[in-house]
Amino acid sequence: xxxxxxxxxxxxxxxxxxxxxxxxxxxxxxxxxxxxxxxxxxxxxxxxxxxxxxxxxxxxxxxxxxxxxxxxxxxxxxxxxxxxxxxxxxxxxxxxxxxxxxxxxxxxxxxxxxxxxxxxxxxxxxxxxxxxxxxxxxxxxxxxxxxxxxxxxxxxxxxxxxxxxxxxxxxxxxxxxxxxxxxxxxx
Amino acid sequence: xxxxxxxxxxxxxxxxxxxxxxxxxxxxxxxxxxxxxxxxxxxxxxxxxxxxxxxxxxxxxxxxxxxxxxxxxxxxxxxxxxxxxxxxxxxxxxxxxxxxxxxxxxxxxxxxxxxxxxxxxxxxxxxxxxxxxxxxxxxxxxxxxxxxxxxxxxxxxxxxxxxxxxxxxxxxxxxxxxxxxxxxxxxxxxxxxxxxxxxxxxxxxxxxxxxxxxxxxxxxxxxxxxxxxxxxxxxxxxxxxxxxxxxxxxxxxxxxxxxxxxxxxxxxxxxxxxxxxxxxxxxxxxxxxxxxxxxxxxxxxxxxxxxxxxxxxxxxxxxxxxxxxxxxxxxxxxxxxxxxxxxxxxxxxxxxxxxxxxxxxxxxxxxxxxxxxxxxxxxxxxxxxxxxxxxxxxxxxxxxxxxxxxxxxxxxxxxxxxxxx
Amino acid sequence: xxxxxxxxxxxxxxxxxxxxxxxxxxxxxxxxxxxxxxxxxxxxxxxxxxxxxxxxxxxxxxxxxxxxxxxxxxxxxxxxxxxxxxxxxxxxxxxxxxxxxxxxxxxxxxxxxxxxxxxxxxxxxxxxxxxxxxxxxxxxxxxxxxxxxxxxxxxxxxxxxxxxxxxxxxxxxxxxxxxxxxxxxxxxxxxxxxxxxxxxxxxxxxxxxxxxxxxxxxxxxxxxxxxxxxxxxxxxxxxxxxxxxxxxxxxxxxxxxxxxxxxxxxxxxxxxxxxxxxxxxxxxxxxxxxxxxxxxxxxxxxxxxxx
Numbered sequence: 001x002x003x004x005x006x007x008x009x010x011x012x013x014x015x016x017x018x019x020x021x022x023x024x025x026x027x028x029x030x031x032x033x034x035x036x037x038x039x040x041x042x043x044x045x046x047x048x049x050x051x052x053x054x055x056x057x058x059x060x061x062x063x064x065x066x067x068x069x070x071x072x073x074x075x076x077x078x079x080x081x082x083x084x085x086x087x088x089x090x091x092x093x094x095x096x097x098x099x100x101x102x103x104x105x106x107x108x109x110x111x112x113x114x115x116x117x118x119x120x121x122x123x124x125x126x127x128x129x130x131x132x133x134x135x136x137x138x139x140x141x142x143x144x145x146x147x148x149x150x151x152x153x154x155x156x157x158x159x160x161x162x163x164x165x166x167x168x169x170x171x172x173x174x175x176x177x178x179x180x181x182x183x184x185x186x187x
Numbered sequence: 188x189x190x191x192x193x194x195x196x197x198x199x200x201x202x203x204x205x206x207x208x209x210x211x212x213x214x215x216x217x218x219x220x221x222x223x224x225x226x227x228x229x230x231x232x233x234x235x236x237x238x239x240x241x242x243x244x245x246x247x248x249x250x251x252x253x254x255x256x257x258x259x260x261x262x263x264x265x266x267x268x269x270x271x272x273x274x275x276x277x278x279x280x281x282x283x284x285x286x287x288x289x290x291x292x293x294x295x296x297x298x299x300x301x302x303x304x305x306x307x308x309x310x311x312x313x314x315x316x317x318x319x320x321x322x323x324x325x326x327x328x329x330x331x332x333x334x335x336x337x338x339x340x341x342x343x344x345x346x347x348x349x350x351x352x353x354x355x356x357x358x359x360x361x362x363x364x365x366x367x368x369x370x371x372x373x374x375x376x377x378x379x380x381x382x383x384x385x386x387x388x389x390x391x392x393x394x395x396x397x398x399x400x401x402x403x404x405x406x407x408x409x410x411x412x413x414x415x416x417x418x419x420x421x422x423x424x425x426x427x428x429x430x431x432x433x434x435x436x437x438x439x440x441x442x443x444x445x446x447x448x449x450x451x452x453x454x455x456x457x458x459x460x461x462x463x464x465x466x467x468x469x470x471x472x473x474x475x476x477x478x479x480x481x482x483x484x485x486x487x488x489x490x491x492x493x494x495x496x497x498x499x500x501x502x503x504x505x506x507x508x509x510x511x512x513x514x515x516x517x518x519x520x521x522x523x524x525x526x527x528x529x530x531x532x533x534x535x536x537x538x539x540x541x542x543x544x545x546x547x548x549x550x551x552x553x554x555x556x557x558x559x560x561x562x563x564x565x566x567x568x569x570x571x572x573x574x575x576x577x578x579x580x581x582x583x584x585x586x587x588x589x590x591x592x593x594x595x596x597x598x599x600x601x602x603x604x605x606x607x608x
Numbered sequence: 609x610x611x612x613x614x615x616x617x618x619x620x621x622x623x624x625x626x627x628x629x630x631x632x633x634x635x636x637x638x639x640x641x642x643x644x645x646x647x648x649x650x651x652x653x654x655x656x657x658x659x660x661x662x663x664x665x666x667x668x669x670x671x672x673x674x675x676x677x678x679x680x681x682x683x684x685x686x687x688x689x690x691x692x693x694x695x696x697x698x699x700x701x702x703x704x705x706x707x708x709x710x711x712x713x714x715x716x717x718x719x720x721x722x723x724x725x726x727x728x729x730x731x732x733x734x735x736x737x738x739x740x741x742x743x744x745x746x747x748x749x750x751x752x753x754x755x756x757x758x759x760x761x762x763x764x765x766x767x768x769x770x771x772x773x774x775x776x777x778x779x780x781x782x783x784x785x786x787x788x789x790x791x792x793x794x795x796x797x798x799x800x801x802x803x804x805x806x807x808x809x810x811x812x813x814x815x816x817x818x819x820x821x822x823x824x825x826x827x828x829x830x831x832x833x834x835x836x837x838x839x840x841x842x843x844x845x846x847x848x849x850x851x852x853x854x855x856x857x858x859x860x861x862x863x864x865x866x867x868x869x870x871x872x873x874x875x876x877x878x879x880x881x882x883x884x885x886x887x888x889x890x891x892x893x894x895x896x897x898x899x900x901x902x903x904x905x906x907x908x909x910x911x912x913x914x915x
Contacts, residue, residue, distance in 0.1 A: 074633070077647040077675075077908070087609045087913030089626055090633040127642040371717075379806035382717040382739030382777060452718030453725075496696050498716035500737065 010182035013140070013158055013166070019177045022155035023052070026137055027059035029153050034104060037066050039132070041100055043073040045109045045121055046091030051172035052139060053108040069096030073107070073128070078120035095128060105131040106152075110168040112138040115149035140179055142166050188597065192218040196226035196558065198548050199233075200524030206231060208554040211597035215550045226558060229591055232528050234266025234297075234555035235513065236535040236544050238329065238358070238436060239412060239484035241505070242268075242299070244290060245283070246275025251489035251575045253287060256509070257296035259487070259574040261600035263509040264557035264590045265297050267536070267544045268487075272304035273334040279304035279315035281323035288325035296600045296608070300541065303327040305346050305357060309335045314346060321353040328540050331358035333412055334459075336394055338364050343398060347407035354540065356434075358410040359398050361419070362460065366390035371500055373446040373461040381449055383499065386461045388416040395419050399426035399433050410538060411435040413486050415460040417470035424479045434538050436484035437471050439515035440506055444468075444580060454495050454502030455580050458488070461504075472519060475530060482535045485512045489576030507574045511567060513559065514586035522561055543596075554597040563589035573606060609909055612731045614720045616742040616781035623909075624749070624785055630905035631750050631898070638674075638901060648677035651708040651911050656698070656723075657683045657734070658714045663872065663896070664734050668711045668743075671903035677911070680705070695719060699726035708911055712736070730910040738772045744871055745778035747902040749786060751891050752826055754898070755867050760787035765820050767793040767852060768830030768879050769841075771800045775871045776830060777807065784808040791824075793817050794852060797841045798832075817852055821861040828869040829854050829880045845878055855881040859889065867891050 014022065034040045037060055044053030050072045057070045074091035082088070107121050118136060125134060137153035142160045158166060160181065167180045193206040207214045207221060237260065243251035253270070260268045270287050272278035278287060284301035291299020303320035307313045309332045320327040330350060337343045337359060346357050367390045372378050374385020395411055399422065402409035414420065414435045426433050440458060445465050448456040456462060474480040488505025495502050508515075513531065520526060528545075536545030546552035566585050569577040593601040600607055610618050619627070637645065653672040657665050665681065672679045682702070695714075702710055709730040712720050717737030724731040735741040753759050764783055770776040770792050780790050784807070791812040792799055804811040814820050821827065832852075834845050842848045854868065859881075862868075868880075868889045876882045885892060 077637075077645045077912075082647065082912050083914055085914055087909050090630050090908075093633065093636065123646065127645070128640060374801055376802040376806040379800040379802050380777075382737055382774060384738075385801065452721040493694060497694055498714070498722055499718045500716040 010180045012178055013181050014156060014179035016177040019139070019179065022139065023055050024059055026153045026155055027056050027063060030056065030106060030137065031060060031064060033152065036064065037068050039102070040068055040104045040106060041096055042068055042070045042106050042108055043095075044070070045107060045117060046072055046074050048110040048168055048170055048173055049108045051170050052110060056108060056137065069098065071096040073121055073124055075117060075120040075124050078123045080116060080120065100125070100129040100131045102130070102132050104133045104135065106135045106137050108137045110139045111166050112136070112141045112151050112154075113144055115145045115147035118149050119147050139168060140166055190218070190221035191594070191599070192221040192223045193226040193231065193558065194223055196229055196231045198231045199528050200230060200522070203227070206548070208594060208597050211554055213548055213550050213552050213554050224592065228560065228562060230524055230559045230561055231548060231556050232264065232524065232559060233532040233545050233548055234557050234593065234595065235264045235531045236539070236541060237265055237268040237485050237487070237509065237512070238410070238482060238535045238539060239333070239438075240268040240270055240487045240509065241273065241489065242270045242287070243489055244274065245286065247491070249575070250491045253290035253299055254294040254296070255573065255575040256487070256489070257291060257294040257299060258606045259507070259509040259572065261296045261593045261595070262573050262590060262606055263511070264513050264559065264593055265509060266555040266557070266593065266595050267298040267300060267541055268509070269300045269302050269329060269539060271333045272302050272331060273309055277304050277308050278302070279307050279309070281316065281319040284320050284325040284327050285323050295595075296606070297595060298541075298544070300539065301325045301327055302329045302331050302333075302358065305330045305332045305337050306342065311335060311337060311339055311342065314342070314349065317346070317350055317355065318353060321355060328354065329356050329358050329410070331360065331412065333358065333360045336360050336362040336364055338394075340397060340401065344401050344405060347402055347409060348405045351407055356408045356410050356538065358412050359394065360412050361391045361394035361398070363390040363393050366393070370461075372449045372457070373463050375446065375464060377446045377449060381452070383449065388418050388463070388467075391416055391460055392418040392422055395422045399423070399431045402433055403429065403431045408432045408434075413438050413441065413460055413484070414471065414480055415441045415463050415467065417467045420470045420474040420479055423474070427479060434481045435479070436482045437475055437480045438486045439483060439508055439512045440580060441471055442468060442475065442483070442519045443515050448580070449499070452499045454497065454499050455506070455578050455582070457499060457502050457504050458486075458506050459504035476520070476526065481530070481538065483512065483516055483531050484535065485509050487574075489574050490578050491576065495578045505578065506580050507572065507576055507578055510572055510574065511579060511581050511586060513590065514565065514588045515581070517561065517588040518586055554594050556594050557590055558592040560589045560591050561587065563587070565589055609913060611910070612720070612724050613742050613906055613910065614724060614731060614733045615740050616745050616778040616785070618742070619782065619785060621785050621787075624746070624782060627746055627902070627905045627909060628750050628753060630908060631746070631901040634904040634908075635898065635901040643674050644676060645674060646676050647908060648672070648675040648911055651677045652680065652706055653677045653907065654680045654682055654702050654705070654707040654710045656702070656710050656712045657681070658712075658719070659684070659735070661713055661735065664713060667896070667899040668734060668903050670900045671907055674900070675904055675907055677708075677907065680707070695722060696726055699723055703727045709907065732906060732910065735774055737774065739774050740778040741774040742778045742782070743899070743903050743906055744775050745782040746906065747895055747899040748779055748828065748869060748871070749782055750898050750902050751869065751895050752867070754894070755891060756825055756865065759783065762788040762825045763791070763823055764788050764826040764828065765791045765793050765824045766828045766830065767817060767854070769798045769832045769836060770794055770803070770830065771798045772836075773830045779828065780807045780811055784810060791820055793820055795842050795848070798836070817858065818861065821858060822863065824862060825866050826869060827854065827862060827866065828871070831871070831873065831875060832879045834875070834878065849878055853879050853881065854884050856883050859884050859887065862889070869895060871895070
C-alpha cells in the first residue's frame with residue numbers, strides 16, 4: 001500500500017458512510033448466501049482484512065443476533081513474491097476455537113487485485129485444515145487478475161489503471177474510514 | 188664500477204648537497220664520469236639494518252628465500268638483515284649458518300647475517316654449538332631461539348655467560364610459555380569479546396624482568412626481541428637506569444596497529460607477540476623516541492597463503508614487514524631523520540657489531556645507503572610486494588615515503604624504486 | 609534485514625524482537641498437523657558441522673525442512689573436511705553448489721566471519737569455538753519471554769564456565785540489547801578478563817552464587833567440563849559443585865517465579881542436581897522445542913526476502 005503523498009492527486013472512491021453501507025451489504029449477502037451464516041467462519045487476511053472480518057461479524061450480529069467466529073490467517077509464509085521484496089514481518093494467524101474443519105470459511109481482504117494473495121491464502125488454509133467450502137469477500141475489486149480467482153462478495157468494483165493504486169484506510173489501522181484512488185497516467 | 192653523483196640530496200635531513208659514490212665508498216672531489224641521479228627533495232639515510240628477519244630458507248622456500256627476502260629488504264631501504272635461526276633445519280650449527288650466509292652473498296642484494304640458535308633445534312634443552320657458529324665464515328654474534336622463549340632460567344643464564352667469550356649477545360623472545368599455552372591474541376577486552384585465548388602482557392614482562400636480572404648478575408649483554416607492552420617498557424627503563432647491558436627492539440606493527448584489528452578474525456593480523464592496546468602503542472612510541480627501546484626491527488615473517496587464509500586459531504603468526512618498515516616508522520615518528528637513522532641503522536649495526544653499516548655517510552665510509560622520497564604516498568598493494576609472501580597487515584593503507592634507491596657498497600640494489608636484479 | 613548472523617552483536621533491539629516475534633508465530637504453526645511451510649522452497653541451506661553436535665544440527669535441519677528449504681548436511685566425519693581440505697576450499701565448493709545459507713559449527717572462534725568473506729550466501733553461526741552461539745541466545749531469550757512475559761528488566765544469572773562458553777557471550781550481548789540485567793557468576797578463574805568492558809558495561813560479576821540467587825528471575829547454568837580441573841581452573845569437581853552447583857537447597861533461594869535454564873548437554877550432579885533439572889522451574893525441554901522455532905525465524909528473516 002503506497003503511502004499517500006501530497007503531490008500525487010487522488011480521489012475518494014468510498015467515503016466513510018459509503019464504506020459502512022458497503023460492509024452492511026456484504027454482511028447481508030453473507031447471511032443470504034450462507035443460509036444465516038450457519039457453520040461459517042470469517043478469516044481476515046492481515047493487515048486490513050482482519051478488522052473488516054470483525055466488522056462483518058459485528059454487523060451480522062446486529063442484524064440477526066448470530067455470533068460468527070472470526071479469526072485471522074497470515075499468508076506471508078505462503079507468498080510467491082518473497083524474493084522480490086525485503087523480508088516481511090509476519091502477521092498473526094489465529095483460528096477461532098473449533099477450527100475450520102468441515103466449516104464454510106469466508107476469507108476477508110480489503111482489495112482484490114492480481115489474486116496472488118488469495119492463492120497464498122488458499123494454500124495456507126489447506127495446511128490449517130479442511131473446510132467444507134471457501135468463499136471470498138473483498139471491499140474493493142480493482143481488476144487485473146493474474147490467476148483464475150473471483151470474489152463471492154464484492155463491496156465495490158473499481159476499474160483502475162495499472163499505474164494507479166487503491167488505498168484502503170480503516171479506523172482500526174489508519175484512524176479513518178475511506179478508500180482512495182491515487183496516481184495514474186492522466187494525473 | 189659505475190660512480191654515482193646524488194645531486195641535491197639531503198643527507199639525514201641536512202641541507203641539500205651533492206653526494207658522490209665512487210669505488211664502493213662515499214667520495215669527495217670531482218664527479219667526472221659519474222652517473223648523475225637527480226636527488227632533489229630526496230633524503231639519504233645510512234642503509235637500514237634489520238636485526239630480526241625471517242628468510243625461511245632452508246625449509247620453507249615456498250614462503251620466502253634468501254634471495255626474495257633480500258630483494259624485499261633492499262626495496263625497503265635495507266643494506267643488512269639478520270636472518271633468524273628458526274629455519275628447517277634449524278640454524279644451530281656452523282654448517283647451516285654458513286649456508287645461509289653464502290646464499291646471502293650470492294644474492295648480493297643486502298648483507299645477510301645469520302643469527303644462530305641458542306639451543307639445539309630451538310628445543311630449549313641444550314646449548315647449540317655457539318662458539319662454532321661464532322668462528323664460522325658467517326661470524327655469528329647474535330644468538331636467538333626466536334619463535335620460542337629460552338624459558339629455562341638456568342639455560343638462559345648459561346647462554347648469557349657463555350657468549351661473553353666471543354662478544355656474543357642473546358636475543359630473547361620473551362614469552363613465558365606456560366602463560367601463553369594456546370594463546371591467540373592479546374589478553375584483554377578484545378580477546379574476551381572474540382572468544383580467543385589471551386596472551387597476557389605479563390608473560391612478556393615476567394621474562395624480561397627475569398632476564399635483565401640474570402644479565403645483570405652475570406654481566407652479560409642481553410637483547411630483547413619485539414617488545415610489545417607498556418609494562419615491558421617500564422622494566423627496561425628501570426634496568427637501563429641501573430646500568431644493565433640490555434637493548435631492545437620494537438616492530439613497526441607494534442608501533443602502529445592494535446588488537447582491535449583481530450575483530451575481523453583475518454589472520455593477517457595474527458602475530459607473536461600479538462598486537463596490543465592503544466596504550467601499549469603509545470608507550471612503545473615514547474620509549475622508542477626516548478631510547479628505552481633502542482631500535483626498530485621488522486620481525487619480517489613471511490607465510491604461505493594456506494597458512495594465513497584459514498581460521499584464526501589455525502593460522503601461523505607473523506607479518507611481512509621489510510618493504511613497509513620505513514614508511515610505517517615515518518608515519519609514526521615523522522620526518523625526524525636523525526632519529527630514524529639512529530633507530531633503524533646506526534644502533535642496530537652497533538648492537539650487532541656490524542662494521543661498514545650504520546655510518547654517518549662521511550667521505551671514506553662504505554656507500555651503504557638508501558634514498559627516500561618523503562613526499563611520496565603509497566597505497567600498500569600486497570600483490571606488488573617483492574617478498575614471496577603476501578601477509579602484510581597494511582593492504583590498502585596509504586603510507587608516507589618511498590624508497591627510490593638503495594646502494595650496497597656503492598652498487599645500486601634498487602633504482603627508481605625497482606630492484607636492480 | 610541483516611545478511612549474516614555471526615554474533616548476537618549483529619542484532620539490534622528491533623531486529624532481535626522481530627526474530628522473537630517471528631519465532632512465536634513459527635511456534636504457533638508448529639502445533640498444527642501440517643508443520644511444513646512452503647516459504648523457502650528452492651532455497652538451499654547447508655549445515656556445515658566441524659564439531660559433533662547432533663542436537664544443534666538436528667534443530668537447524670528441522671527448522672530448514674519445515675520451511676521447505678533443501679538441506680545438505682556436510683559434516684567433518686566421512687567428508688573431505690577430515691582429509692584436511694581448508695575452510696576456504698570448502699567454502700568455494702558450497703558457493704559452487706549455490707548454497708543460500710551456510711549454518712556453520714566450528715571449533716575455531718571466528719570461523720563464521722572467515723566463511724562469510726568467501727561465500728555469497730548468508731552465514732549463520734551455530735557455535736564457534738569459545739566465541740558465540742547466537743541462535744542459542746535467541747532461543748533462550750524466547751524461552752524467558754514465553755515463561756516470564758518480558759525481557760526488559762529481567763534479572764538473569766549466568767553461572768559457571770563463562771570463560772569457555774559461547775552460550776554465555778551470546779546471551780550477555782542479546783539479553784543486554786533487550787533490556788535484561790545480566791550477572792555472571794563463577795570462580796574468578798572462569799570469568800574472562802574485562803568481561804563488562806568487552807560485552808556490555810552493565811554486566812555484573814559475582815563469585816558468590818548464594819548471595820545472587822534471591823534476586824534473580826532466571827538462572828542459567830552452564831556446562832562445566834571436568835577436564836578444566838587439569839588446568840587448575842578449580843581444584844575438584846566436588847568443590848566446584850559445592851560452590852557453584854545448583855542443588856535443591858540453592859534452588860529454594862530463588863523467588864517463586866524464577867526459572868532454571870541449561871543449554872545442554874548437562875552434567876547432572878556437577879553444575880546442576882538431577883532434581884533441579886527435572887523440576888517444574890526447569891525449562892530445559894522447552895528450550896529444545898523453542899530452538900526449532902527460533903532457528904526457523906532466523907532462516908526466514910535471512911532468506912525470506914530479496915537477497
